[in-house]
Amino acid sequence: MKKLLLALLLASSPAFAQVGKSLGVADAMLKLANVTGDDVVYDLGSGDGRLPIIAAQKYGARGVGIEIDPRLVEISWRIANEAEVANRVSFIVGDLFEADLSKATVVTMYLSPSISNRG
Secondary structure, three states: OOOEEEEEEOOOOHHHOOOOOOHHHHHHHHHHOOOOOOOEEEEEOOOOOHHHHHHHHHHOOEEEEEEOOHHHHHHHHHHHHHOOOOOOEEEEEOOHHHOOOOOOOEEEEEEOHHHHOOO
16 A cells, blocks of 8 residues: 655746755655655656665665666666665666556655656
8 A cells, every 4th residue: 555645846947857856855755754664665757866765774665766867777776886775776767657656655756847747
């Protein structure tokens, strides 16, 4: 059973289109979802992977990032390895609108309105 679907939308200004989640925002999202070590956190449009990585590091959860940009997925894996949580996270190059979320207990998004309205 999903605990939460949390969608935070960035301002509609094009200047915000490429802004990623700050560490504080990512952690606040996980706190709001009441994430525990029993959770599998899926982050749609995961960027550099910070939310799944924080979920694994701080809350003991498993994390999955879905990101369309292969370069960002590569960066996510590098950061996960440096943070020593690569065994608790995975990153998938894929379209967030086609992602299989059946194993998720928490689903997060932090997207621009143009992307989140596309689905």
